[in-house]
Amino acid sequence: GDSVTQMEGPVTLSEEAFLTINCTYTATGYPSLFWYVQYPGEGLQLLLKATKADDKGSNKGFEATYRKETTSFHLEKGSVQVSDSAVYFCALTYFNKFYFGSGTKLNVKP
Amino acid sequence: GAVVSQHPSRVICKSGTSVKIECRSLDFQATTMFWYRQFPKQSLMLMATSNEGSKATYEQGVEKDKFLINHASLTLSTLTVTSAHPEDSSFYICSAQQDENSPLHFGNGTRLTVT
Numbered sequence: 014g015d016s017v018t019q020m021e022g023p024v025t026l027s028e029e030a031f032l033t034i035n036c037t038y039t040a041t042g043y044p045s046l047f048w049y050v051q052y053p054g055e056g057l058q059l060l061l062k063a064t065k066a067d068d069k070g071s072n073k074g075f076e077a078t079y080r081k082e083t084t085s086f087h088l089e090k091g092s093v094q095v096s097d098s099a100v101y102f103c104a105l106t107y108f109n110k111f112y113f114g115s116g117t118k119l120n121v122k123p
Numbered sequence: 124g125a126v127v128s129q130h131p132s133r134v135i136c137k138s139g140t141s142v143k144i145e146c147r148s149l150d151f152q153a154t155t156m157f158w159y160r161q162f163p164k165q166s167l168m169l170m171a172t173s174n175e176g177s178k179a180t181y182e183q184g185v186e187k188d189k190f191l192i193n194h195a196s197l198t199l200s201t202l203t204v205t206s207a208h209p210e211d212s213s214f215y216i217c218s219a220q221q222d223e224n225s226p227l228h229f230g231n232g233t234r235l236t237v238t
Contacts, residue, residue: 047226051165056129056216056229100165104227111157111227116165 015040019103019114026093026121034088034117036077036103044107046070046079046086051100051116060088060101093121125151127219129230136207136237144202144233146217152197153219157227158190161214173200207237 020035038044045064049057061070066081075090086103098121103114126149136142146156158170171187173179173194181187189211191203200219204211214234218227 045224045226049227049229054232054234056127056231057218057227059226059228062226102167106226108223111169113167116167118165 015044015105015107015110015112017103017105017112017114019101019117021115022100022118024117024119026119028095028121028123029092030121032088032090032093032097032119034101034103034119036086036088036114038084038086038103038105038112040084040105040107042107043081044105046077047104047106048075048077048086048088049102049104049113051102053099057102093119095121095123097121125219125221125228127153127217127228127230129217129233131233132231133234134236136235138208138237139206141203141205142207142235144204144215144217144235146200146202146219146230148198148219148221148228151219151221151228153200154197154222155220156194156200157218157220158192158200158202159216159218161216161232167216170202204235207235209237211235212237 016039047062048060050060051057061072063070063079069078100116128147130145159167171179171181179192194200216232218229
């Protein structure tokens with residue numbers, strides 16, 4: 014069935030470091046892909062999305078490219094800030110069903 | 124952007140009582156709303172999917188008589204935890220979707236503590 018696998022955390026980085034959080038998916042068709050972010054004590058917020066192969070989603074300096082050949086949607090940011098500390102969820106939707114990865118906690122230290 | 128309001132943000136109740144959590148889409152009509160439970164170590168568990176005017180679809184292992192879901196309008200869904208027990212203590216999150224091609228928009232969650 015459809016599923017999402019993302020790297021386990023926590024990921025700890027220093028401020029201004031480069032971030033990659035890996036996400037791969039399994040889907041029988043052509044899903045839409047999302048990254049959500051959850052700040053402490055809050056719900057999830059949509060960070061970025063891509064709806065078809067080779068699309069690049071971007072927001073707040075974060076980027077992810079929909080790679081059909083590798084079934085991946087890795088999240089990247091060139092220079093993280095302390096305020097980026099949060100839990101990041103990769104997700105896919107297909108036929109009105111959403112599937113979430115287990116979340117990756119990011120800690121950014123000053 | 125699309126805003127989903129979830130209320131209350133925190134609730135403490137005694138064992139055996141019932142608690143109602145509201146989820147409202149403020150600036151769009153949500154054909155579908157979802158209820159999740161978030162466990163320690165952050166994993167999200169989908170509890171049920173509700174469509175306006177019809178019965179909710181519960182995921183396997185979720186007791187429908189314990190977690191009552193009502194989706195009375197296109198902007199409001201409620202989750203009632205009946206006869207709450209300490210093991211029901213958790214973070215409950217709702218999300219709403221305008222149509223099947225739209226992303227999910229989440230509420231800020233409700234921290235339920237049952238004493």
